[in-house]
Amino acid sequence: MDYSWLLTNCNLSLLTREVIESCHPFTCGTDGDMDEFFRQDALDYTHFLMGKSYCFRLKDDLTTIVACFTVSNDSIRIYDLPSSRRNAMWKITNREKMLTRYPGVLIGRLAVTEEFGGKGIGSAVLRFIKMWFLDEDNKTGCRFAIVDAKNEPEVLRFYEKNNFVFLFPHEIDEDLYTKPPKDDAERTERIEHPRKLRTRLMFCDLLED
Numbered sequence: 001m002d003y004s005w006l007l008t009n010c011n012l013s014l015l016t017r018e019v020i021e022s023c024h025p026f027t028c029g030t031d032g033d034m035d036e037f038f039r040q041d042a043l044d045y046t047h048f049l050m051g052k053s054y055c056f057r058l059k060d061d062l063t064t065i066v067a068c069f070t071v072s073n074d075s076i077r078i079y080d081l082p083s084s085r086r087n088a089m090w091k092i093t094n095r096e097k098m099l100t101r102y103p104g105v106l107i108g109r110l111a112v113t114e115e116f117g118g119k120g121i122g123s124a125v126l127r128f129i130k131m132w133f134l135d136e137d138n139k140t141g142c143r144f145a146i147v148d149a150k151n152e153p154e155v156l157r158f159y160e161k162n163n164f165v166f167l168f169p170h171e172i173d174e175d176l177y178t179k180p181p182k183d184d185a186e187r188t189e190r191i192e193h194p195r196k197l198r199t200r201l202m203f204c205d206l207l208e209d
């Protein structure tokens with residue numbers, strides 16, 4: 001199944017309490033935390049303006065959810081990046097505006113129901129989101145799509161297949177970026193004893209995808 005199948009056979013809906021209660025319980029079959037999020041927590045995220053969740057439902061059976069995703073505003077902080085990545089980011093944007101931050105959309109959660117898993121639906125949803133934020137009617141500037149992907153080979157390969165690249169080639173640089181050390185001693189300790197990150201930051205340039 002591809003992007004065109006998604007648009008032809010599914011309706012996009014805001015994930016509301018009414019939608020959740022009218023549909024079969026959401027389950028992706030592999031991640032209980034993800035199931036719980038889209039069954040319950042997503043509503044709180046929407047209420048507190050921390051993100052908005054949407055779902056694709058079959059046009060022929062609106063009680064069947066095919067996939068869910070959550071998006072929110074985000075940005076990439078340029079001056080905190082290693083010099084090689086910072087220069088690469090400026091090259092991507094043609095140096096037209098050398099900002100300290102570049103706006104992006106964070107794809108905070110994305111999951112496909114178990115019934116439709118392994119059919120390319122996840123890639124189709126990513127494609128939809130990218131096109132959604134490239135649309136001229138989009139109400140905010142958005143140069144990048146950003147994900148904080150689980151640091152698991154299968155998940156990382158999925159995003160790489162969809163033209164996402166690592167914001168940091170090395171985990172230690174990302175660790176220091178996402179959680180700045182309190183002092184030089186802590187910085188040295190974390191460099192000498194790096195930890196495995198639970199997630200990895202990845203991005204896709206919407207104008208180049």
